[in-house]
Amino acid sequence: MKIAIISPNKNHLQEMGGVLEALSHSVVRVDGGKSKMRTVAEQEAPDLMLVEGMCCDPGELEQVEYITMHFPKIAVVLLCATHTPEFLINSMRAGVREVLPSPAPSGALEGAVGRVAAKLAGGHARSPGKIFAFIPCKGGSGATFLATNLGYQLAESKSVLLVDLNLQFGDALSFVHDGTPPSTLADVAHDIRRLDATFLAASTVRITPSFSILAAPEDPSQAMEIKPEHIDAILSLAVTQYDFILLDIGRSLDTLSIRALDRAYRIFPVLQAGLPHLRNASKLLAVCKSLGYPAERIELIVNRFEKGSEISLDDMRRTLQVTRLHAVPNSYKDVNTAINHGNPLMAASRSNAVAKNLAEFALVLNPKPEENRGLFNRFFKRA
Numbered sequence: 424m425k426i427a428i429i430s431p432n433k434n435h436l437q438e439m440g441g442v443l444e445a446l447s448h449s450v451v452r453v454d455g456g457k458s459k460m461r462t463v464a465e466q467e468a469p470d471l472m473l474v475e476g477m478c479c480d481p482g483e484l485e486q487v488e489y490i491t492m493h494f495p496k497i498a499v500v501l502l503c504a505t506h507t508p509e510f511l512i513n514s515m516r517a518g519v520r521e522v523l524p525s526p527a528p529s530g531a532l533e534g535a536v537g538r539v540a541a542k543l544a545g546g547h548a549r550s551p552g553k554i555f556a557f558i559p560c561k562g563g564s565g566a567t568f569l570a571t572n573l574g575y576q577l578a579e580s581k582s583v584l585l586v587d588l589n590l591q592f593g594d595a596l597s598f599v600h601d602g603t604p605p606s607t608l609a610d611v612a613h614d615i616r617r618l619d620a621t622f623l624a625a626s627t628v629r630i631t632p633s634f635s636i637l638a639a640p641e642d643p644s645q646a647m648e649i650k651p652e653h654i655d656a657i658l659s660l661a662v663t664q665y666d667f668i669l670l671d672i673g674r675s676l677d678t679l680s681i682r683a684l685d686r687a688y689r690i691f692p693v694l695q696a697g698l699p700h701l702r703n704a705s706k707l708l709a710v711c712k713s714l715g716y717p718a719e720r721i722e723l724i725v726n727r728f729e730k731g732s733e734i735s736l737d738d739m740r741r742t743l744q745v746t747r748l749h750a751v752p753n754s755y756k757d758v759n760t761a762i763n764h765g766n767p768l769m770a771a772s773r774s775n776a777v778a779k780n781l782a783e784f785a786l787v788l789n790p791k792p793e794e795n796r797g798l799f800n801r802f803f804k805r806a
Contacts, residue, residue: 424540427451427463430475430502435526439473442529443536457486464494471539473532475502475525484517491518498539502527511616512656521619538620552582552662555788556670556687557724558680559694560703565726566693568762569751569781570671571598571636575767576785578634581666584627585636586657588683589673590646593639596628601765604628604638609645611637612653620664623657630767635665651682658686667789676710689788690716693724696734701742708743722747729753749784752776 426448430436433454440450451467453459456476463472472490477483487499501514502525514522521535559566567589574585587593587608596604606626611618627635637657640646661668670687672680684690692707694700704723711721725739728750736750754777761768769778 424471424536424543425449425451425467425469426471426473426536427453427467427469428473428475429453429455429457429459429463430473431456432475432526435475439527439532442532446533446536448536457483460486460490464490464497468494469497470543471498471500471536473500473502475527477501477503484513484519487514487519488517498542500535500539508615509652511618512652515618515656515659522616534621552584552665552668553688554658554662554668554670554686556672556684556690558672558684558690558692558707559674560692560707561694561700562674564693564695564700565751565758566691567593567595567671568598568758569691569693569724569726570669571595572768572778573781573785573788574636574667574669575599575630575634575769576781577667577789578631579785580791581633581789582664583634583667583669584661584665585634585669585671586661587637587639587671588654588680589671590639590649590679591643591673593671593673595671596636596638597765598762599630599765599767600628600636602628604636604641607638607640607645608657609640609642609648611657612649615653615656618656618660620660623660623664649679651679654679654683655686658683681714684711684714684716687720690721691724692721693726695727696725696729696732696739698734701734701739704743708745718745719747721745722749724748725750727751727753727755751780751784 426443428436428439428450436452436454440452443450451469453463457474460472460474490497490499498520499518500520501522503522504525511522520539523531523535557566557570570585574583577583585595587595611626627637629635658668670683672683690711692704694704723745725736725748736748740746740748754775757772757775758768758777761771768775772778
């Protein structure tokens with residue numbers, strides 16, 4: 424791997440260069456500061472750029488953002504003697520892969536370079552993960568059940584992270600797991616300066632090899648410590664590590680949840696076929712419209728729907744003036760049993776109507792290429 428090291432400290436240049444050359448990397452040493460980044464990117468085209476000497480001034484990150492936007496194949500790692508949590512968050516927003524201490528211990532340097540090399544060895548850069556947000560229109564809508572079980576289903580073929588953003592009373596983990604999380608969203612926010620791929624993964628509970636949950640705080644008082652900028656930093660990193668990020672959002676719309684919704688590729692308000700649900704859904708849709716979210720980003724999920732219900736799906740479409748609507752059938756007994764045992768419904772009974780429905784829904788959100796070809800071929804055979 425070709426690595427460019429930019430530093431005003433000649434001793435650090437030699438030391439870091441020696442460590443990396445011993446690992447068989449091609450190293451370009453550049454004596455100077457951040458102003459050299461553009462020239463190095465254009466002339467050397469390295470796989471990785473290590474930049475030392477930045478501190479706490481957000482204005483310094485303009486050079487970094489230029490590189491990450493115009494040279495997306497170049498990974499950028501910063502080395503800072505001191506930095507604030509805000510600087511770290513702004514660094515992640517600018518596209519920085521990691522922030523290391525300066526001078527960098529050889530172990531930390533080798534680890535960061537190894538992670539970049541592993542990504543390059545894996546082939547082309549992955550597309551950013553899609554963020555799906557689930558929000559209940561009314562208490563008891565079943566948004567958490569749908570988010571956790573859909574995540575479990577999507578994880579059969581993709582990597583999935585669910586972030587529990589119901590900060591004071593979130594219990595998403597308990598829907599698919601009967602243990603206590605070793606770390607929560609509050610812990611990540613508290614140590615946000617440590618945020619990198621390894622720290623994020625270590626802070627989650629792994630339900631399956633491809634499905635992880637970042638749990639809500641165990642102590643509701645810790646919710647006050649979590650800021651919108653923390654969520655920004657976590658999601659900015661998560662989309663580089665996971666194919667799908669599911670957000671389980673509580674009913675209250677505050678600055679933090681709105682910041683999360685701003686990042687969502689698709690928003691799923693969850694309701695049931697009842698007048699109170701419809702009233703709240705109407706209010707929520709009005710809020711989404713006022714926030715500038717386009718209609719195509721929003722799809723209603725009607726949970727526990729029964730055919731012959733007094734309020735039909737067509738009634739809901741007309742009342743709420745929507746066309747995108749997905750209905751999940753009612754299977755209260757089996758769903759309740761799965762929740763009480765902390766098990767995904769699919770693991771207990773794939774033949775259940777709700778399990779089949781969510782499997783089909785997951786296929787819509789994540790189509791299989793071979794199935795697309797099959798549908799294509801069948802269409803032209805008919806023709």
